[in-house]
Amino acid sequence: MTVNWIGLWTMVRREIQRLWRVPIQAVVAPLISALLFIFIFGFVVGGRISSIGGFRYLEFVLPGVVMMNVVSASFLQATSQIYFQRFQKSIEEILVSPLSYVEMIGGAVSIVILRSVVTALGILVIGALFGAVHLHSLPEFLFWTIFVSMIFGFLGIIVALWAKTFEQLNVLMVFFIQPLSMVGGVFNTVSMLPKWLRWLAYANPLFYFNNGLRHSMIGFSEAPAVIGVSLTLGLAAVLGGIVWRLYAVGYGLRE
Amino acid sequence: MTPALEISHLRKVYRSGTVAVEDVSLTVQPGDFFGFLGPNGAGKSTTIHCITGISNPTSGSIKIFGIDAVADYRNARKLVGLSPQDFNVDQFATGRNIIDWMGGYFGMPKALRRERTAMLIERFDLVPHANKPFRELSGGLKRRVILARALINDPKLLVLDEPTAGVDVELRMDLWRYLSELNRDGTTILLTSHYLEEIERLCRTIAIVAKGKIVRHGPKEDFFTEPGGLERAYLAATGKTADHAAVAAR
Numbered sequence: 001m002t003v004n005w006i007g008l009w010t011m012v013r014r015e016i017q018r019l020w021r022v023p024i025q026a027v028v029a030p031l032i033s034a035l036l037f038i039f040i041f042g043f044v045v046g047g048r049i050s051s052i053g054g055f056r057y058l059e060f061v062l063p064g065v066v067m068m069n070v071v072s073a074s075f076l077q078a079t080s081q082i083y084f085q086r087f088q089k090s091i092e093e094i095l096v097s098p099l100s101y102v103e104m105i106g107g108a109v110s111i112v113i114l115r116s117v118v119t120a121l122g123i124l125v126i127g128a129l130f131g132a133v134h135l136h137s138l139p140e141f142l143f144w145t146i147f148v149s150m151i152f153g154f155l156g157i158i159v160a161l162w163a164k165t166f167e168q169l170n171v172l173m174v175f176f177i178q179p180l181s182m183v184g185g186v187f188n189t190v191s192m193l194p195k196w197l198r199w200l201a202y203a204n205p206l207f208y209f210n211n212g213l214r215h216s217m218i219g220f221s222e223a224p225a226v227i228g229v230s231l232t233l234g235l236a237a238v239l240g241g242i243v244w245r246l247y248a249v250g251y252g253l254r255e
Numbered sequence: 256m257t258p259a260l261e262i263s264h265l266r267k268v269y270r271s272g273t274v275a276v277e278d279v280s281l282t283v284q285p286g287d288f289f290g291f292l293g294p295n296g297a298g299k300s301t302t303i304h305c306i307t308g309i310s311n312p313t314s315g316s317i318k319i320f321g322i323d324a325v326a327d328y329r330n331a332r333k334l335v336g337l338s339p340q341d342f343n344v345d346q347f348a349t350g351r352n353i354i355d356w357m358g359g360y361f362g363m364p365k366a367l368r369r370e371r372t373a374m375l376i377e378r379f380d381l382v383p384h385a386n387k388p389f390r391e392l393s394g395g396l397k398r399r400v401i402l403a404r405a406l407i408n409d410p411k412l413l414v415l416d417e418p419t420a421g422v423d424v425e426l427r428m429d430l431w432r433y434l435s436e437l438n439r440d441g442t443t444i445l446l447t448s449h450y451l452e453e454i455e456r457l458c459r460t461i462a463i464v465a466k467g468k469i470v471r472h473g474p475k476e477d478f479f480t481e482p483g484g485l486e487r488a489y490l491a492a493t494g495k496t497a498d499h500a501a502v503a504a505r
Contacts, residue, residue: 007359088344093357097361255304
């Protein structure tokens with residue numbers, strides 16, 4: 001059966017209109033947060049650090065700031081989109097339509113990716129104002145932005161299908177994603193950590209995402225690309241499979 | 256002729272263990288105006304949810320114009336329009352967007368969507384309200400938006416779950432006229448309602464469901480062979496007290 005492109009585009013269109021109703025939350029907040037990170041870590045703290053791997057501290061930190069915002073934008077977009085629809089029962093509009101489960105998921109994840117890419121580009125523009133933006137490889141940059149968005153989009157959908165309250169939507173973000181994000185090599189190299197603590201960085205998936213994006217921007221890497229790429233593709237495939245299964249059985253969607 | 260809707264031994268048990276539909280089998284012929292009656296909690300809405308994809312049947316089969324509503328759900332859903340009991344929309348969106356988006360989900364091209372959305376907005380007297388957020392509309396206007404949305408894809412089977420609940424007499428009469436026209440033009444309609452007058456006036460076939468089972472089913476005329484007509488037949492079929500039935504018979 002052919003893909004219902006009009007249906008997919010309608011899902012994206014509808015969600016863009018919803019985001020348009022909350023521009024401060026959707027667009028302005030991550031950019032202000034990024035601006036503060038760039039200012040404090042790039043100038044206040046960074047001014048006291050000579051260089052890392054031959055790069056200015058701001059240049060080193062910027063990819064991490066982009067990745068942190070990509071992660072939170074994609075997770076928040078997915079959770080708010082799906083939970084909001086469940087809460088208002090407007091998800092039923094999708095369920096009664098002739099969209100396939102893959103199309104339903106594709107529509108939801110497309111807007112997640114779009115929001116993350118827009119957020120990432122916005123931060124790059126801010127970074128460019130501070131003269132800190134390099135783009136070593138655009139395809140690599142897009143790979144990391146898109147696939148990491150997908151991973152956290154899928155995770156967000158799973159949480160939104162499971163959650164019974166607004167409070168539960170934040171559990172994963174507050175207790176796992178944000179802490180792992182902070183210690184995932186955003187502000188420091190692995191070699192700056194004590195030797196006994198380095199395993200923590202290598203065991204943290206977010207380290208590979210930060211490392212990959214950093215390589216795409218400034219060409220600096222601390223781990224073999226094959227590990228990061230395999231991990232990312234593997235996680236996207238596994239989480240995508242779980243989301244498809246949840247849609248197929250109607251978990252959190254159909255009574 | 257292939258039935259418009261064929262439900263065979265439908266059973267729905269919720270995760271909590273509640274049996275919402277025990278065993279429902281019914282056939283709706285193409286072009287019929289079918290009334291689906293029953294008290295609150297009898298299983299009417301759950302049956303409708305299973306037909307339209309909002310609920311998963313636990314067992315049994317549902318065919319829409321011969322197409323399996325579970326195994327071949329995409330093709331089956333193309334033929335159905337649903338006006339649910341609840342206002343299941345983005346409350347902050349405008350009526351126009353709500354109608355247009357549903358057309359989009361059904362894969363309708365922009366020009367066709369625009370044409371049908373404009374026609375439905377006009378038909379349901381929504382012109383002055385079409386660009387207002389749904390949550391700011393009155394109950395009657397909200398109901399009109401929901402009905403217009405159900406018709407955007409020009410469905411062959413229209414499923415209406417208490418479409419006139421909470422609407423004024425004028426809209427109800429207008430809606431009855433419109434539904435009769437639609438049915439005359441060939442749309443099969445499945446209607447649930449607590450207004451017996453509505454069922455009596457519009458439907459040609461009636462089924463009564465109680466405790467998740469069809470307890471009576473047949474042509475409308477069959478319900479009027481006894482004193483008390485549909486009301487008495489309904490109360491008797493749903494096991495209501497003799498007092499209720501006696502009042503209905505007066």
